[in-house]
Amino acid sequence: MNVYKARREKIYDWMAQEGVAVVMFEDTEPRREPAVRWMTGQPGDALLFLSADRQSLLIPWDINIALKYADAEMVIPYTEMDRQALIAFRSALEIFKTPLGSKLEISPATPYPLFLSYVEALGDFDILCRDIGATQAVTALRAVKDGEEIAIYRELSQITNEMIDHLEEGVRSGKLKTEMDAALFIETEARKRGCEGTGFETLAAGSGRSFGIHAFPAYTAGEFARQGLSILDFGLKLRGYTSDVTMSFACPPLSKAQERLLTLTEKAYKTGLSLVLPGMEARNIAAAVDNFFGKARKIMPHGLGHGIGLEAHEGPAIRNRCSNDWILTPGMIFTLEPGLYDPAQGGCRLENDILVTETGYEVLTQSRIVRL
């Protein structure tokens, strides 16, 4: 059985348990749903209907893309549906011969006015739109990578690590002088090495801008890695999956305050990493790092990490919030990214991608704070 069909089978099992007849997944602008790619390979712009009798119907915008990439029992171009999701939904119900009164589930991201129009148009059915439902079930499954995904991450991590080495070398040799030099070097090398591109817009912040968590604009023609602290946050995208690492560059002379930001960040990273173990509550790791920074009278203004995969941010969340109930499980891949930011001193962040193993963890990437 191919990997996409195997993933769909898990959702069919869930549907049977829940008594849901048909689920619609919608990957369209502005509501992106990578679950469609996860279950079919279709890279974007499509509706996917799953039926309790274990049939899938993919409705892509671009049929040529679907024929090249997608796996599903049935594929029908969106143009044959008058390019309207409601018409597609009705067609799916006819094709599946779904009994009236059945439970149909739509995405919890469905806007309220659109939800009303579904309820009106499909009045003979029971429309479900809920946070704890099919999408959440897929999210939980996606957070634990399967064999194919871990293989992609091994390949992707190797490419990412080569990039990290080249970036350090390029900065040290003076070849990469500006934020733009660094960001576009990544864009170029990613594609040369077979990546689809970058997983998100590279953030390159020279020492004058590194105090921001997310620099705006993401990168400029300004200088990079000159005196003080600079941040380079990037991810490469391979067959849909993104890595996510942050290097920091420290160019002397540094103030004592800057040295302390670096040391604390490195220690916080080690503190977090030492706690990664299957069965661990993700919240507790984040809490330990927050406590570490608190003792040093510092505050980290963002979460400690997040899962990565077909999205740059997905489960598990590694945040210190009582609502965060993720438990680490072998196969999860997430970032650890402690950082400190000071309007006067600048900022630094250290971020790597971590795989949870049966016995602990494996650090997939080799990002670091580079002392120039």
Place this chain on the structure above:
Amino acid sequence: MNVYKARREKIYDWMAQEGVAVVMFEDTEPRREPAVRWMTGQPGDALLFLSADRQSLLIPWDINIALKYADAEMVIPYTEMDRQALIAFRSALEIFKTPLGSKLEISPATPYPLFLSYVEALGDFDILCRDIGATQAVTALRAVKDGEEIAIYRELSQITNEMIDHLEEGVRSGKLKTEMDAALFIETEARKRGCEGTGFETLAAGSGRSFGIHAFPAYTAGEFARQGLSILDFGLKLRGYTSDVTMSFACPPLSKAQERLLTLTEKAYKTGLSLVLPGMEARNIAAAVDNFFGKARKIMPHGLGHGIGLEAHEGPAIRNRCSNDWILTPGMIFTLEPGLYDPAQGGCRLENDILVTETGYEVLTQSRIVRL
């Protein structure tokens, strides 16, 4: 009065007419709402509350960014709201002293489960979430550019036109050989010329991939502008606003079928342009072009054009659909982008940005089909 305050005043007027006490606009991932930037200058990641008594409260994620860019009567960091939109909403109501029972409006993009939680948490108020409401009012206003916006577009169009010339020269001279060469040249030159970056991911499709409307991946290390038809679709982003143009490159020898795709596309473009006039129904322009292609036994698989601004796609829609009721008005800026795509011959598209004037139109950009 500054431009942002002037824009907010128009929404306050609308609120008074509609009897709405408070409107919340939310510009966060994954629900982006450029209306926040339009009304305050804040480039992203913020909540904006407008009150019927003509007060605005901006709640940014990054207070440093807000202090640098944003205009609002009150600015309070999101961290003071425990980083929760509901707490922010309650605070806004307290600050504004909004009477119980008042009408509060939230975005029509609000997911149904989230809508329910707002209704529950703000049960003492009347929560509105509707397609025809505050967001639609802002959308209609944003579709007609004001003086400041037209000035930005004049500057942006000039930069875009210089880029078009350099791209043609680069391809002709052999300096730009691959899709990546073209795409990264644009990224580099955009920033050198003071742009924030590109308005959307550049699509560079060499002759083997130009049959797709939107090439996937967007660009690769593969050859560009070799024998046959290649497409280059890009936009530059200046102070938040994006241009959007498509060049096509035709490299001989061409088949008769390829020559015909080019000629038909150019004629379709002229047909559409000749109909641009204030008072014209946008739908009719798109219908005329569809008819033109139909007579030639061709089908264009996408709309004729769309408004541009803080988003790459905004009002007015230039589509041939009965639901499209946009009427051209002086100050509107939109694309005209006829194109034809053939799995065997490849594709071509010609796209420029058009400003509606009091008496007709002005073509802001000078994109073209380049015959090599």
